[in-house]
Amino acid sequence: MLNLVLFGPPGAGKGTQSQKLIDKYGLIHLSTGDLLRGEISQGTELGLEAKKLMDEGLLVPDAVVIGMISNKLDANKDAKGFIFDGFPRTVAQAEALDTLLESKSSAISGMVALEVDDDELERRLLLRGKDSGRPDDADPAIIRKRIKEYNDKTKPVAGYYKNQNKFTSINGIGSIEEIFSAIVAVIEKY
């Protein structure tokens, strides 16, 4: 089973590369951002709570996203593997993911981190914000807050996978195809 964590700051290209990896490897895509936006568009209670935090550029509580991932793993028991996009975003989420996979006799194959500098992240997200209608992509101050949340709470997750010898970092600046080839080269070594 191939279970890949695609890691990186907001705007690093995780969602973009996930789509290409799904086409190539037939994996199930688990994006907590997409799942949360789905809850928001359906107007659920969970979505209403999450929206307030997301619009401000803050992370939603661990228990919420862990619960969503657990449901999705249960609903896809026969999957060839999963691509975790935007999850785990805290060390507590990473620990919970290991426990969930262990209970299914599975494990994370590896984490691939996309490295992109802050100026480029801001440029990409503001550009996406012109079409996406996402409130968190529209305002440079919110984008900077998302990058700060990443630096404070999410970056330590890399160390968690480094300790397990499952971490690889690649350059996230370049063409989408170049970056995709670099990710595939890492996966082929698993």
Ligand code: B4P
């Ligand atoms: P996400 O939906 O995960 O948002 P994201 O990080 O902005 O998306 P992504 O990083 O996938 O976008 P991509 O680079 O592909 O999270 C949104 C919010 O949800 C969070 O702020 C948080 O509030 C909440 N949340 C989600 N998961 C959570 C969790 N686990 N715990 C707690 N809270 C959680 O794309 C960016 C842009 O760059 C695109 O326009 C793309 O076209 C462009 N791009 C991609 N590759 C490029 C390249 N090589 N060159 C130029 N542009 C490129």
